[in-house]
Every structure is written in C-alpha cells, then in structure tokens.
Amino acid sequence: MSNNQTNNTREFQAEVKQLLDIVINSLYTDKKIFLRELISNAADALEKLRYTKIQNTDTYQPELPSEITIQTDDNAHTLTIADTGIGMTEEELVENLGTIAHSGSKAFLKHLTEGNQADVNLIGQFGVGFYSAFMVASKVTVYTRSYKPDADGCIWSSDGLGTYTIQKADLISRGTRIQLKLKEDCHEFAKPDNIKSIIKQYSSFVPFPIKLNGDKVNTIEALWTKNKNEISDENYNEFYKFIANAYDEPLFKIHFSVDAPININALLFFPKDHFERFGFGRMEPGVNLYCKKVLIQEKSEGILPEWLRFIKGVVDSEELPLNISRETMQDSALISKLRKVLTGRIVKFLAEQAQSNPDKYLEFWDKFQIFIKEGIATDMGRRKDLAPLLRFESSKSEPGKLVSLQEYLEGMKEGQDTIYYLNGPSRDFIENGPYLEIFKRKDIEVLYTYETADDYILNQLGDYEDKKLVSADQENIQLPETDDTDKTPDDALAESEVQELTKWMKEVLGDDVSEVRASKRLVDSPAILLSPDGMTNSMQRIMKLMNKDLNHFGARIMDINTSHPIIKKLDTLRKKADPFAEIAVKQLYDSTLISAGLSSDYKGMVNRMHEILDRALEYNQ
Ligand code: ADP
Ligand code: MG
Numbered sequence: 150m151s152n153n154q155t156n157n158t159r160e161f162q163a164e165v166k167q168l169l170d171i172v173i174n175s176l177y178t179d180k181k182i183f184l185r186e187l188i189s190n191a192a193d194a195l196e197k198l199r200y201t202k203i204q205n206t207d208t209y210q211p212e213l214p215s216e217i218t219i220q221t222d223d224n225a226h227t228l229t230i231a232d233t234g235i236g237m238t239e240e241e242l243v244e245n246l247g248t249i250a251h252s253g254s255k256a257f258l259k260h261l262t263e264g265n266q267a268d269v270n271l272i273g274q275f276g277v278g279f280y281s282a283f284m285v286a287s288k289v290t291v292y293t294r295s296y297k298p299d300a301d302g303c304i305w306s307s308d309g310l311g312t313y314t315i316q317k318a319d320l321i322s323r324g325t326r327i328q329l330k331l332k333e334d335c336h337e338f339a340k341p342d343n344i345k346s347i348i349k350q351y352s353s354f355v356p357f358p359i360k361l362n363g364d365k366v367n368t369i370e371a372l373w374t375k376n377k378n379e380i381s382d383e384n385y386n387e388f389y390k391f392i393a394n395a396y397d398e399p400l401f402k403i404h405f406s407v408d409a410p411i412n413i414n415a416l417l418f419f420p421k422d423h424f425e426r427f428g429f430g431r432m433e434p435g436v437n438l439y440c441k442k443v444l445i446q447e448k449s450e451g452i453l454p455e456w457l458r459f460i461k462g463v464v465d466s467e468e469l470p471l472n473i474s475r476e477t478m479q480d481s482a483l484i485s486k487l488r489k490v491l492t493g494r495i496v497k498f499l500a501e502q503a504q505s506n507p508d509k510y511l512e513f514w515d516k517f518q519i520f521i522k523e524g525i526a527t528d529m530g531r532r533k534d535l536a537p538l539l540r541f542e543s544s545k546s547e548p549g550k551l552v553s554l555q556e557y558l559e560g561m562k563e564g565q566d567t568i569y570y571l572n573g574p575s576r577d578f579i580e581n582g583p584y585l586e587i588f589k590r591k592d593i594e595v596l597y598t599y600e601t602a603d604d605y606i607l608n609q610l611g612d613y614e615d616k617k618l619v620s621a622d623q624e625n626i627q628l629p630e631t632d633d634t635d636k637t638p639d640d641a642l643a644e645s646e647v648q649e650l651t652k653w654m655k656e657v658l659g660d661d662v663s664e665v666r667a668s669k670r671l672v673d674s675p676a677i678l679l680s681p682d683g684m685t686n687s688m689q690r691i692m693k694l695m696n697k698d699l700n701h702f703g704a705r706i707m708d709i710n711t712s713h714p715i716i717k718k719l720d721t722l723r724k725k726a727d728p729f730a731e732i733a734v735k736q737l738y739d740s741t742l743i744s745a746g747l748s749s750d751y752k753g754m755v756n757r758m759h760e761i762l763d764r765a766l767e768y769n770q
Contacts, residue, residue, distance in 0.1 A: 158314050161307075162248040164258055165280065169309045171261050172283045180285050180335065182396075184344065185351035186278030187230045187327055189394065191217045192355045194234025194325060196444060198296055201235065213323060216358040219348075223339045231326035232357075236295040242305050242315055246291065251276040253430045260427065275429075283309035285338055286329035292318070293325040354391040356444070371442040373416035373463045377404055389418045393435065393461040397421055400513055403462075403498050411486050417462035417495065422516050435461035440469040451484045454492055454531070456524040459517060464491065496534045503538060503553070511551065514540050522606045536613050541570070541596040541603075544585060548576055552596070554613045560594055561616075564629035568613060570596040571621040572604050572687035573746065582744045583677040584622050587670035591628055595621050604687040622686045622745070624679035624706045626670075635669070641712035642720055650720045651709065657734045658707070668708035675715040678741040679706045686745045693747065707741060732760055 161169065195215050213233040220229040237245060249255065257275035272281050282289050291305040302321030307313035329338075337343050341362055348359055348366050359367045372380060372388045389399045399418035406414040417436065425432055435458065438449040442465065452464055466487060503510040514521075524535050540551035545560065557568055569588065573579035579597050588595045598604060607618045619626060642650065651665040658665070663681070671677055680686055709716050715737070722730035736757055742748040 157316065158312050159243065159247060160312055164249045164255060165247060166311055167262065168249065168258050168277060168280055169283055169311075171258075172280055173309050181338070181343075181347045182272070182351070183281040183284050184230075184338070184347045185394075186272065186281045188217060188348070188352045188355060188359065190279060191230060191232035191234060191325065192357055194232050194236070195357050196447070197235040198233075199444075201296065214358075216360060217355070218360045219344060220362060221339045221341050221344055223336075223341075226331045226336050226339050227328055228331060228338050228344070229326060229328045231324065233322070233324040236300070236324050237291075237293045237303070238295040238297065238300050239303050239315060239317070241295065242291070242293065242303055246279060246305055247313060249277055253424075256427075256429045260429075280309075282327065282329055285331055285335040287332045288330040290328045290330075291325060292321050292328070294321040294323050296323055352391065354388050371439075371465070373404065373414055373439075373465055374442060380404075385416075388416070389461065392437070392463065393418060393420060395420060395461075399461075400509070401498070401502065403494060405494065407490065411483070411490060412467045413487060413490060414465040415462065415491060415494075417460050417464075417491075419513060419517075420459060420461060421512075423459050425519075426516065432458050434458045437463050438469065439463060439465040441465070441467055445469055451481075452488055452491065453495075454488065454524065454528050456520050456527060457492065457495060459520055460495065492531065493534075496531065496538075499538055500534075511540065514538075514551070519600075519602075522600075522602060525606050526602075526609055532610060536610055539606075541598060542576060543597060544580070544588060544595045557594060557596060558614060558616065562591070562593055562629055565593060567617045567619050567626075568596070569593065569619055569621045569626070570598050570603070570607055572598045572601065572685065574599065578746075583671060583674035583741070584744070586672040586674060587628060588621060590672055591631060593628060598687075601687050601691055604685050608685075608688075620680070620685040620687075622680050623682065624708075625682055628670075638712040642717060646720055647711050650716075650723060653723055654707070654709070654734050657731050658738055661738060662705055662707045665707045665709060667711045671708065671710035671713070674710060674744075675713040676707055676709045676737050676741050678738075678745045678747075679708055681705065686747060690746055693749070705745075707738065729764060732757055736761060 160166075195217070199215065215233060218231045220227075220231075222228075244250070249258070254275045254277045257272075257277065272278050286309075288306065288308050292302070293305070294300060294302040302318045304316045304318045304321075305313060306316075331338055345361055345366055348361065352359060353367050354370065354372065355367055356369055356371075358365050358369065372384060385402055385404075386398045389395060389402070390397075393399070398421070400421045401419040403415065403417045423432060434448050434450055434453065434455075436449055436452050437444060438446040438452055449464075453460060464487065466483075468483060499510070499513070502513070518540070521535055521538050525532050525539075528535075536554060538553075540553055542548065542550065543552050543557065546552050554568065561568075571579055571584055573582065576597060579585060585595060598607070604620060607620075610618055612618055641647075647667045651667065654665040655662065662678075668677060678686075680689065711717075715733075719730060719733055719737075722733070736754070739748060739750075739754045739757070748754070
C-alpha cells in the first residue's frame with residue numbers, strides 16, 4: 150500500500166480521553182460486547198449507503214456486495230471487521246472517532262466515572278460504541294474510504310492512549326475495515342468459534358450477511374413478517390436485543406398485522422427500563438419503518454406520538470413509498486393514519502394487561518408512568534383512553550399498593566360525586582397533615598399523588614367517568630353530609646367570639662391570607678391553609694420555584710378549628726390584649742405553610758420560635 154503523504158498525530162477530545170481511560174484501565178465487565186458495537190456500526194454504514202443509493206446513483210464502486218466480513222488470525226492475534234458501507238472522509242474520521250458530540254454520551258461518561266461501570270454494556274445506546282474496541286485491543290487501525298467519488302482513502306490508528314494518527318492512503322476500497330490488535334488477555338477473540346458464538350448471541354438479526362472467515366454465520370430474517378406460531382420466545386427476545394441494543398429481555402411485546410384501515414405489520418417491544426429516569430436526556434424514538442422488509446426510516450419520528458418514544462420495534466407497511474423523505478414523512482396523512490392505529494393498539498394492549506396481568510402492568514407503571522402522564526398532558530385525543538391506566542396510592546390502600554380511578558369509583562360513598570386527590574412528598578407527610586382529616590372522618594378515599602406533575606395531569610384530565618377530579622386542598626370542597634361528623638362540637642368557641650377572633654387574625658396576617666374562617670373540616674389540627682379555586686398547593690409550589698408572585702393568583706384562605714385548645718387559648722390571650730397572641734398567630738400561619746409544603750422564611754420563623762421557647766421555659770420555671 151503506498152501511503153504516507155502526511156503523518157498526522159492528533160489529540161482525542163478531553164471527554165474521549167476520559168472515556169478511553171475507563172474503557173482501557175478499569176473495566177471488568179463483559180468485554181465481548183465490543184463486537185456487537187463494531188458490527189452494528191458496520192450495518193449502519195451499509196444501511197446509510199443503501200439509503201444514499203436510493204437518492205443518488207453515482208456512488209463509488211457500486212458493484213461491491215453489501216456485506217460484513219470478519220477475519221480472525223489466531224497467530225497474529227488480530228481480528229478484522231470490514232464493511233462495504235458508506236465509509237468516512239478524513240473530516241468524518243476526526244469528528245466520529247475523535248470526539249463525543251451527543252449530550253447523552255456525556256451524561257453516560259459521568260455515570261461511568263461515578264463508578265457505575267457494570268453499565269458499560271449500554272455503551273452503544275449512548276453513541277460511543279466504537280470506543281469499546283479498546284477494551285480488547287491494544288491498537289485499533291481503521292482503513293476507510295467514503296462513498297463520495299473524489300474522497301481519499303484514510304488510515305486512522307490509535308492505541309487509545311490520548312492520541313491518534315490519520316494518514317491518507319490509496320488502494321482502499323469503499324467502506325471501512327477495522328483491525329484490532331488484541332491485548333494479551335484477549336487473545337480468545339481471535340478464535341473463530343468464540344467469534345461465531347458472540348455473533349449468534351448479539352447480531353443474529355443484522356440485516357446484511359455477516360461472513361466469518363468466508364462463511365456466512367447469521368440468518369437474515371424479517372421476523373415480523375413470519376407467522377406468529379413459527380416464532381419462539383427466544384427468537385423474539387434475540388430480535389429485541391438486536392433492535393433495542395439491549396442486553397435484557399423485553400417486558401412486553403405486541404406482534405400484529407392488519408389490512409384495514411391500512412396495511413400494517415408491526416412488532417413492538419416494551420423495554421424493562423429506560424434512562425431518562427437517570428437524567429440521561431431525551432430518548433430517541435425507537436421504532437424503525439419498513440416497506441416490504443426494506444428499511445425506509447430508522448428511529449422514525451412520526452410513527453408514534455412522542456410520549457411513546459420508549460417503544461422499540463419495527464413497523465412494516467406495504468403502502469409506504471420507498472423514497473419518502475424525512476420532511477414529507479412527518480406530516481403525511483399516511484403516517485398519521487399509521488400512528489393512529491399503532492397508538493390505539495398500544496393503549497388497548499396496556500389496558501388489557503392492567504386487567505389480566507396486573508403485577509406485570511405495575512412493573513411497567515413503576516418505570517414508565519411518566520410517559521403515560523406525558524401522554525395525558527400532551528395528547529389531547531388520547532387523554533380519556535389513558536386515564537384508566539393511571540395508578541395511585543390512596544388513603545384506603547396499604548402503603549405501596551396502588552389503585553386505579555376505576556377502583557376509586559367502585560369504593561365511592563353514597564352521594565359522593567367527586568374524586569379527591571392530594572399531593573405531598575410522601576405518604577407520611579400527607580397522612581400527618583391537616584388536609585386529610587375531614588376525609589378520614591367521613592371515610593372518603595383520597596388518592597395520594599407524589600409527583601408535582603400529577604396535579605397538573607389530573608387537572609388537565611378534569612373528570613373521570615363524569616366524576617370531577619378535585620384536589621383535596623381546595624377551599625370549596627363539598628363533601629357528602631353526615632350528621633355525626635358535621636355538627637360543631639359543643640366545646641367550640643361561640644359564634645360571636647369566632648367572628649371577632651377571625652377578624653383580628655386577618656388583621657395580624659395582613660395580605661398573607663385573603664380570609665380567616667371557622668373551619669368545617671379540621672379535627673386534630675388547629676388551622677389549615679386552603680387554596681383558592683382552581684389552584685392547588687403543589688401548583689403554588691411550582692410557581693414559587695419559578696419566583697412567581699403568588700398574590701397574583703389569589704391569596705390563600707386560613708381555616709381555624711374553633712374547638713382546638715390552641716385556638717381557644719389564643720382567643721383568651723387576644724381578649725387580654727397580650728402581645729404574645731400576635732406571635733402565636735404568626736407562628737400558626739407558618740405552621741400551616743409548612744403543612745402546605747410552602748414555607749420558606751425560615752429565619753423569621755426561627756427567631757419567633759425562640760421567643761415562644763423563651764416564654765414556655767419561663768412559664769415552667
Ligand atoms: P454510534 O454508532 O452510536 O453513532 P459509535 O461510537 O459506535 O456511535 O460510532 C461513532 C460514529 O463513527 C458513527 O456514528 C459513524 O458515523 C462512525 N462510524 C463508526 N463505524 C463506522 C463504519 N464502520 N463505517 C462508517 N462510519 C462509521
Ligand atoms: Mg455504534
């Protein structure tokens with residue numbers, strides 16, 4: 150090979166160095182996954198070439214067969230993976246094999262540096278799979294030539310220790326050949342039997358022939374077009390692992406075909422988990438679009454609504470034109486028809502699972518509820534269909550047990566026409582706060598929502614089966630009347646006293662509250678802060694985080710328990726015009742703020758607490 154026009158040494162980007170350092174020095178996990186990553190890159194490159202050919206026919210060396218060839222050399226301890234795909238230009242080499250561009254990859258790197266190295270298995274999902282070659286190789290050499298007619302051949306080479314070189318070279322045919330000089334403890338990867346079994350394990354469904362030392366090893370199958378009873382669970386699982394780049398099995402699968410209203414053959418999988426949970430940024434869509442087994446679009450954007458981006462799989466429709474472009478794809482009537490049918494199927498499937506397979510459904514709910522809620526928030530047309538999928542803890546469920554809105558309906562009291570929910574950071578917080586008291590006394594179930602977004606979702610939903618959904622911290626709730634629970638206790642303050650007391654308290658608190666009233670809902674607590682109509686504590690918490698002026702949205706109402714000893718003693722002090730009464734009222738207000746999860750002026754409160762302590766201690770001398 151005549152080459153060596155320039156000998157060009159370059160530094161890896163800092164993040165790549167960091168990643169390589171982990172890959173080379175401190176990974177003890179399954180090294181064999183490097184092969185899956187390199188084969189998947191080779192398949193991508195062939196796929197990209199096929200796609201380019203549809204648009205444009207003057208590709209370089211069109212006669213080369215589309216295939217992946219792997220050579221082992223057990224004497225030289227080398228392994229070579231070659232494809233006849235799209236290849237890379239010099240600039241592309243620098244960009245693709247010297248930097249990390251995607252933000253998710255940076256999050257992945259952070260995750261690894263925090264010691265989560267077992268998860269290196271996921272390397273391919275974060276757009277840095279190529280670098281896994283350095284787990285097994287002391288030197289990686291990439292011979293590549295882009296399909297572009299005037300592109301030069303290039304040789305990229307590195308030992309992974311901070312730098313790489315790129316040389317121009319003649320006589321390289323289109324595509325990419327990656328040669329690994331295996332590390333001493335990795336010589337097993339030059340043995341054909343080992344390589345064959347790794348290919349079978351991870352790459353059976355690569356849609357191009359893979360030849361190992363000349364023999365074809367994979368069976369290229371469009372699994373989704375086969376008859377269901379010819380497909381074993383193992384086939385499905387392997388296929389899932391291949392398309393989802395996963396190492397575990399899917400939680401659910403849906404395999405169906407229909408001819409009306411549109412021809413569809415779909416094989417869809419639900420993963421067991423996802424990475425948005427860990428702050429890895431937004432997932433890409435996971436469904437590939439085919440027409441009669443020919444890939445039209447990978448990771449198709451429009452084929453499912455965004456909130457279903459966690460679904461992996463394949464959709465094949467004979468009605469799709471082969472050369473559809475990304476832009477026309479997005480808004481084509483055909484795609485929206487497909488999306489409608491597919492989404493309907495998925496939602497129906499989940500509803501069925503929730504019924505017939507509740508434990509497994511809850512496993513799904515545990516990890517993926519955020520997507521269902523996103524669907525309710527963003528997909529108006531699906532809102533009503535998604536409501537039955539919601540699950541919450543409730544005042545009548547055991548801790549950790551979840552109920553559906555339907556189950557709530559079935560347990561409703563005579564005369565109850567509203568579904569109540571209450572937001573708080575935990576079950577404990579909700580059950581020890583004042584908001585639940587009246588519901589407990591009247592034996593009315595309340596759903597517990599632990600995510601701040603839940604209130605927003607339920608508010609968007611508005612009602613379920615004609616029953617309104619209402620936050621239990623609203624000031625105007627109307628609970629069914631019951632004699633024994635509604636009458637004012639005999640030891641309560643008299644009506645006239647209450648009037649004077651509440652008027653005076655409002656004066657002390659000023660604009661912090663719009664009104665102080667005698668409560669109809671308190672049992673054990675002295676006071677409670679209620680949200681004006683349409684607003685809930687959790688929404689106020691969000692607005693506080695956003696530094697919004699809460700008074701814009703109507704000030705809160707304070708209800709007091711007129712038979713509570715604290716309130717009665719407070720009234721006695723007020724009548725004596727004792728200045729301590731004002732301190733007590735302000736503290737009472739702060740306590741209700743804490744119960745509402747809205748407190749923030751801790752300094753003022755601590756100083757006041759000291760005054761109160763001082764007085765209490767003096768009293769006890
Ligand atoms: P990902 O495949 O997720 O993009 P990788 O680290 O595996 O991440 O590869 C980085 C990039 O390098 C690819 O996106 C591709 O542009 C380029 N690349 C890697 N292998 C090949 C190959 N065999 N042929 C052409 N380009 C390749
Ligand atoms: Mg890759």
